Amino acid sequence: MLDSFKIYFQSKTNLTDDQFLSITDTLQSKKVEKGTILLHQGDICHHSFFVSKGLLRSYTIDETGKEHIIQFAAENWIISDRSSSYFHEPSELFIDAIEDTEIVFIDKNFINAAAEISVSFREQDNTALHNHIRQLQKRVNLLLGATAEQRYLDFITIYPSLTLRIPQWMIASYLGITPETLSRVRKELAKRNFKPY
Amino acid sequence: MLDSFKIYFQSKTNLTDDQFLSITDTLQSKKVEKGTILLHQGDICHHSFFVSKGLLRSYTIDETGKEHIIQFAAENWIISDRSSSYFHEPSELFIDAIEDTEIVFIDKNFINAAAEISVSFREQDNTALHNHIRQLQKRVNLLLGATAEQRYLDFITIYPSLTLRIPQWMIASYLGITPETLSRVRKELAKRNFKPY
DNA sequence: CGAGCGCTTGATTGAGTTCAAAAATCGTGG
DNA sequence: CCACGATTTTTGAACTCAATCAAGCGCTCG
Numbered sequence: 001m002l003d004s005f006k007i008y009f010q011s012k013t014n015l016t017d018d019q020f021l022s023i024t025d026t027l028q029s030k031k032v033e034k035g036t037i038l039l040h041q042g043d044i045c046h047h048s049f050f051v052s053k054g055l056l057r058s059y060t061i062d063e064t065g066k067e068h069i070i071q072f073a074a075e076n077w078i079i080s081d082r083s084s085s086y087f088h089e090p091s092e093l094f095i096d097a098i099e100d101t102e103i104v105f106i107d108k109n110f111i112n113a114a115a116e117i118s119v120s121f122r123e124q125d126n127t128a129l130h131n132h133i134r135q136l137q138k139r140v141n142l143l144l145g146a147t148a149e150q151r152y153l154d155f156i157t158i159y160p161s162l163t164l165r166i167p168q169w170m171i172a173s174y175l176g177i178t179p180e181t182l183s184r185v186r187k188e189l190a191k192r193n194f195k196p197y
Numbered sequence: 198m199l200d201s202f203k204i205y206f207q208s209k210t211n212l213t214d215d216q217f218l219s220i221t222d223t224l225q226s227k228k229v230e231k232g233t234i235l236l237h238q239g240d241i242c243h244h245s246f247f248v249s250k251g252l253l254r255s256y257t258i259d260e261t262g263k264e265h266i267i268q269f270a271a272e273n274w275i276i277s278d279r280s281s282s283y284f285h286e287p288s289e290l291f292i293d294a295i296e297d298t299e300i301v302f303i304d305k306n307f308i309n310a311a312a313e314i315s316v317s318f319r320e321q322d323n324t325a326l327h328n329h330i331r332q333l334q335k336r337v338n339l340l341l342g343a344t345a346e347q348r349y350l351d352f353i354t355i356y357p358s359l360t361l362r363i364p365q366w367m368i369a370s371y372l373g374i375t376p377e378t379l380s381r382v383r384k385e386l387a388k389r390n391f392k393p394y
Numbered sequence: 395c396g397a398g399c400g401c402t403t404g405a406t407t408g409a410g411t412t413c414a415a416a417a418a419t420c421g422t423g424g
Numbered sequence: 425c426c427a428c429g430a431t432t433t434t435t436g437a438a439c440t441c442a443a444t445c446a447a448g449c450g451c452t453c454g
Contacts, residue, residue, distance in 0.1 A: 134279075144265040176340065345441080345442070
């Protein structure tokens with residue numbers, strides 16, 4: 001599993017093999033099965049999770065017990081609660097596995113070591129933060145104005161490869177609509193002869 | 198106007214007066230009147246705007262001509278389109294003045310110079326990015342689940358000092374509801390003897 | 395002082411939710 | 425590999441929150 005992390009990481013940071021090895025000797029990786037919870041609401045988030053295989057999600061549960069999915073992370077994505085790790089605050093989020101998943105656990109030590117020896121890592125991290133902001137802002141904008149159908153169309157164009165892997169009720173939760181509504185939206189799109197795949 | 202920026206900036210970065218002066222000699226500041234547009238959708242965002250007095254907002258306009266307000270910025274806040282400046286992309290956003298406003302224009306040169314000479318500036322900038330992510334994520338979460346009333350209550354508790362300064366229809370736009378709905382929500386709250394101020 | 399903008403109020407409409415139940419799919423053990 | 429229970433998706437009907445449409449009021453600022 002570390003292999004794909006290495007490929008991912010070096011593509012972003014141009015570290016030499018030696019440099020990479022020197023900071024990854026402590027990295028843990030692990031296979032978890034579908035349903036495993038990696039981060040609990042209320043806990044402080046100590047890791048970022050790199051997905052080498054499988055699928056994770058982060059979500060909140062509100063007072064009425066409803067889940068709201070914040071993010072998905074498939075192969076070669078990193079998921080975590082940045083606010084919680086950065087500010088050492090209890091997390092709002094749960095993170096769990098939608099599929100059996102292979103994970104590399106990235107901790108503070110690694111981040112610090114990488115930042116220490118690599119300018120490009122720091123730059124890359126900064127770029128990732130900006131990307132995150134851009135993505136969140138687009139989503140806010142979508143949630144402010146778009147209909148259920150528009151939200152779904154947006155989702156399948158941005159994440160075509162995830163659409164078939166993620167259960168519909170989770171996509172609905174990500175879009176802020178009910179599973180029933182999503183089902184009807186899809187039916188309507190099919191009727192209008194729309195072919196997503 | 199530069200004075201309040203200096204106070205703000207030094208409180209966050211512990212630069213000496215000399216250091217501050219050495220990088221702020223090129224900074225422009227300006228008074229703009231209510232309604233002035235500082236950034237147009239489609240333009241690339243070259244500045245961050247520090248508000249020393251007054252009130253700015255950023256917003257999008259969708260295909261149907263509707264405004265969606267992304268952010269407000271009053272005294273001692275900075276507003277910009279980070280994605281646009283960082284990635285040199287055309288901005289999705291407009292930024293304009295809700296009140297007559299005094300602004301300090303922060304450009305790339307200043308940012309780079311400050312980052313060059315001050316570790317604490319870089320840290321501060323990183324913290325600001327994380328704060329921004331945290332705020333956006335909370336907002337996504339709110340938009341995913343909360344009713345009109347919950348959104349409004351959240352707004353007035355987070356931004357009590359802005360509630361009276363911002364026209365109601367703009368607050369409605371920020372919350373993703375119509376002005377009519379907000380008016381009714383407020384009426385309902387008043388009836389239930391709720392005293393916001 | 396009046397024209398325009400913002401806020402309120404009312405009536406109506408509509409997109410999406412809720413509740414309920416059937417149909418389809420999945421996964422797991424025998 | 426099949427069967428059966430569980431989960432997911434679909435469908436239907438009633439309902440609800442918020443949007444829309446429309447009209448009137450009040451303020452301000454030009």
